[in-house]
Amino acid sequence: MMLPKLLDSSQISEDSKDRIKLLNSKITSPMGAYTANSKGHMYVRESIANFIQKRDGPAVECDWNNIYMCNGASEGVRTAFKLLIRDQKDGIMVPIP
Numbered sequence: 690m691m692l693p694k695l696l697d698s699s700q701i702s703e704d705s706k707d708r709i710k711l712l713n714s715k716i717t718s719p720m721g722a723y724t725a726n727s728k729g730h731m732y733v734r735e736s737i738a739n740f741i742q743k744r745d746g747p748a749v750e751c752d753w754n755n756i757y758m759c760n761g762a763s764e765g766v767r768t769a770f771k772l773l774i775r776d777q778k779d780g781i782m783v784p785i786p
Contacts, residue, residue: 729758 690709695701715732728734738753759765770781
């Protein structure tokens with residue numbers, strides 16, 4: 690998506706080209722640009738929710754509005770901890786894997 694000229698080359702698969710075209714049709718802001726929604730692009734979050742629903746079955750209800758995309762697990766954990774810790778008197782115990 691960041692290098693559109695690849696769509697006219699043989700360097701990427703037809704499946705990848707189809708997925709890029711689909712994403713380009715669903716995402717209105719340019720890739721890498723601010724989306725006006727810090728949770729991430731709506732279409733991508735909807736796709737993630739649909740995947741989780743299909744994978745886990747009807748016992749799990751997955752709402753795309755409850756999905757928050759981030760730049761990796763470490764950033765997600767850091768954000769969650771910031772939400773949980775009020776001040777220097779709070780702490781979180783994390784087991785060593």
